[in-house]
Amino acid sequence: PAGLLGMDFTTHDGDPIVQTLSEPYFARSWWPCKDVPDDKAEVTLTCFVPTGMYVASNGQLLNVAWTPSGSYFVYQSTYPISTYLVSITATNYQGWDEPYVSPAGQEMTLEYRVFPEDVADAQVDFERTTEMLDLFSNTFGEYPFIREKFGMAEFVWEGAMEHQTMVSYGDFLITGDKFYERLVAHELSHHWWGNLMxxxxxxxxxxxxxxxxxxxxxxxxxxxxxxxxxxxxxxxxxxxxxxxxxxxxxxxxxxxxxxxxxxxxxxxxxxxxxxxxxxxxxxxxxxxxxxxxxxxxxxxxxxxxxxxxxxxxxxxxxxxxYVAGRPTYEYNWTSEPENGQHKVTLRIHQAQSHQLYSMPLDVRIQTASGPVDSEVFVTDSTHWVTYYLDEAPTSVTLDPDLWVLKWTQELADVTPAPFVAGETRLLPAHPNPFNPTTLLRFELGEAADVRLRIYDDRGRQVRVLEPGLLPVGPHRVPWNARDGRGAPLASGVYRVLLEAGAQWQAQSVTLIK
Ligand SMILES: [Zn+2]
Missing domain, CATH: 1.10.390.10 (Neutral Protease Domain 2)
Structure with a gap:
C-alpha cells in the first residue's frame, strides 16, 4: 500500500538501503513505463550497486557481475507483471534459500533476504512459509509463479508489500516470535489475489x-x-x-x-x-x-x-x-402456551435507514435440553416468524455463528442491573427511540476521562460529546440529535460509542422524527 511513493533511500542500523514501493501509481517516478495495472509485461531489470550491497528483485536472478567499482544484478520476470509490482531492494543483505516442492510435485526455491541484525528473528518468523504455500496451493491451485520463486526481502517500513515473487517485508514486523506471521500469509496469498488475478x-x-x-x-x-x-x-x-x-x-x-x-x-x-x-x-x-x-x-x-x-x-x-453500512437487526420475541406446546413469536426489524438487506439469518432458540436451530430469510423491514416448541425457550440469538456483518439489538423492557463497583458500562439510552432529545446513560467503574462519539449508520462521525473527567458511578449526558455545528440530524439509527479511559462500548439509538 501507498507509503514510500516510489524509490526511497534510507538506512538500517547505520547501513544504507535502497527500496521501492510503487502501489498504486509511483512506478513512473523511478522507471519509464506505461503505469497502469492492466498493461502487464515481462520485465528484465539491471541494477548497478556499490560493492557490499545485494539486490533483491522480481523473478529469476540471471546474472551477477562483480567489478572493482560495484556489482551488476540482472533479474528477469518471465511471468507477466504489473508496473506497481516491480521492485528492487538493495542493502548488505544476509540471506538463506530453502528448497520447496509443491503438493503437485513442482520444485522451486524460497529466498529470504534480511538485515544481518535480524537473521535469527526472521528465521523464526518465516519458518512456516512452506506450510502456507501448501495450504494456499491446495485450496486455490498451484502457486502461480512456481517456475520462478517465492521470496521475502526485509525493508525499512511498518508494513509489507506483495511485490511479485519477492515480497517487501517491514523490519518493524520481524519480531522473532511470529507476532505478525499472518502478514506473511497475507502477502503470499496476494500471489493469487493481486499478482495472478x-x-x-x-x-x-x-x-x-x-x-x-x-x-x-x-x-x-x-x-x-x-x-x-x-x-x-x-x-x-x-x-x-x-x-x-x-x-x-x-x-x-x-x-x-x-x-x-x-x-x-x-x-x-x-x-x-x-x-x-x-x-x-x-x-x-x-x-x-x-x-x-x-x-x-x-x-x-x-x-x-x-x-x-x-x-x-x-x-x-x-x-x-456498492452501499456503505451494514444492517441493524432489532428483534424481540414472546412465548405463550398453545395446545400443550410453546408458541414462540419472533419479530426481526431492520432499523437502518440506508437500504433494506436481503440476507439469510440463523436463529438459535435455547431450551433446557439444548438449542433449536433454524434459518430465516429476512428481506422486509419487519419479519415475523412463529415456532412451536415442546420446551419453553430461555433465549433467542440471531446469527449465533457470526456469518453476517451487522449490529443486533434485542429489544426488551430493560431494567438496568444495579451498579457494580469496578464495572464501566453503557446503559440503554432513554428514551429510545427518541425525538429530539435522549439521555445517554452509563456507569463508570473508575474515574475516567469520558467522550461519547456518535456515528450515523454509514460510519460517519456526526458529533462528539465531551463531559470530561467524571467520578465513579452513574452518569447521564443529554444529546439533542444535532451534529457538531448545531444542525438537526435526519431520522435514522445512530451508533453511540462510549470512551472511558482505555475502555469503550457501543450501542445504537434511533431518532424518529
Ligand atoms: Zn495486502
Whole structure:
C-alpha cells in the first residue's frame, strides 16, 4: 500500500538501503513505463550497486557481475507483471534459500533476504512459509509463479508489500516470535489475489486486499480451528463503530472498508454457499484461463462464482459492495402456551435507514435440553416468524455463528442491573427511540476521562460529546440529535460509542422524527 511513493533511500542500523514501493501509481517516478495495472509485461531489470550491497528483485536472478567499482544484478520476470509490482531492494543483505516442492510435485526455491541484525528473528518468523504455500496451493491451485520463486526481502517500513515473487517485508514486523506471521500469509496469498488475478481499476482494490485479509483468516483457521477463525472475523467486524463508505469505490484505497469489509464479504459468501461450493468457486476463479496472469473486474469474479455454483449472486453481493453500512437487526420475541406446546413469536426489524438487506439469518432458540436451530430469510423491514416448541425457550440469538456483518439489538423492557463497583458500562439510552432529545446513560467503574462519539449508520462521525473527567458511578449526558455545528440530524439509527479511559462500548439509538 501507498507509503514510500516510489524509490526511497534510507538506512538500517547505520547501513544504507535502497527500496521501492510503487502501489498504486509511483512506478513512473523511478522507471519509464506505461503505469497502469492492466498493461502487464515481462520485465528484465539491471541494477548497478556499490560493492557490499545485494539486490533483491522480481523473478529469476540471471546474472551477477562483480567489478572493482560495484556489482551488476540482472533479474528477469518471465511471468507477466504489473508496473506497481516491480521492485528492487538493495542493502548488505544476509540471506538463506530453502528448497520447496509443491503438493503437485513442482520444485522451486524460497529466498529470504534480511538485515544481518535480524537473521535469527526472521528465521523464526518465516519458518512456516512452506506450510502456507501448501495450504494456499491446495485450496486455490498451484502457486502461480512456481517456475520462478517465492521470496521475502526485509525493508525499512511498518508494513509489507506483495511485490511479485519477492515480497517487501517491514523490519518493524520481524519480531522473532511470529507476532505478525499472518502478514506473511497475507502477502503470499496476494500471489493469487493481486499478482495472478490483477484488478483493472483501483476502485476495485477489494479484489486484492479483501481476499488477502480473508486469507489471513484461512491461515488462522488452518492453525487454530473454527473458533479462532470466527474470532478473527468478529474482531474485524467491530472496527470501533463501522466502515466508512462503500467497498466500491472506496473512500480510502487502503482503509478498513477495503480490507475488513472486503474480507467479510467473502466470509458471508462462504456462509451462504457452504464450504464445498465456496472453495470450488475460488479455485475456479483463480483458474480462469481468460484472466490468469491478466486482469479482472468484480463482475468477472461474480460471473465466475455464478458459473461454478449455478446461482445468481448479484443480489447478494451488490448490496454489500456498492452501499456503505451494514444492517441493524432489532428483534424481540414472546412465548405463550398453545395446545400443550410453546408458541414462540419472533419479530426481526431492520432499523437502518440506508437500504433494506436481503440476507439469510440463523436463529438459535435455547431450551433446557439444548438449542433449536433454524434459518430465516429476512428481506422486509419487519419479519415475523412463529415456532412451536415442546420446551419453553430461555433465549433467542440471531446469527449465533457470526456469518453476517451487522449490529443486533434485542429489544426488551430493560431494567438496568444495579451498579457494580469496578464495572464501566453503557446503559440503554432513554428514551429510545427518541425525538429530539435522549439521555445517554452509563456507569463508570473508575474515574475516567469520558467522550461519547456518535456515528450515523454509514460510519460517519456526526458529533462528539465531551463531559470530561467524571467520578465513579452513574452518569447521564443529554444529546439533542444535532451534529457538531448545531444542525438537526435526519431520522435514522445512530451508533453511540462510549470512551472511558482505555475502555469503550457501543450501542445504537434511533431518532424518529
Ligand atoms: Zn495486502
Amino acid at each position: 490483477t484488478l483493472t481499476d483501483w476502485d476495485e482494490i477489494w479484489l486484492h486486499e479483501g481476499f488477502a485479509t480473508y486469507c489471513e483468516a484461512l491461515w488462522t483457521e488452518h492453525l487454530d480451528g473454527k473458533q479462532a477463525y470466527q474470532d478473527f472475523m468478529w474482531d474485524r467486524s467491530l472496527n470501533m463503530v463501522g466502515f466508512a463508505g462503500p467497498i466500491i469505490p472506496p473512500y480510502n484505497l487502503f482503509g478498513n472498508t477495503t480490507y475488513k469489509k472486503g474480507a467479510w464479504l467473502l466470509h458471508m459468501l462462504r456462509g451462504y454457499l457452504g464450504d464445498a461450493d465456496f472453495f470450488q468457486a475460488l479455485r475456479d476463479y483463480a483458474g480462469l484461463s481468460s484472466s490468469q496472469y491478466g486482469n479482472v473486474t468484480t463482475e468477472d469474479f461474480i460471473e465466475s462464482v455464478e458459473q461454478t455454483t449455478g446461482q445468481e449472486l448479484n443480489w447478494f453481493l451488490d448490496q454489500w459492495l
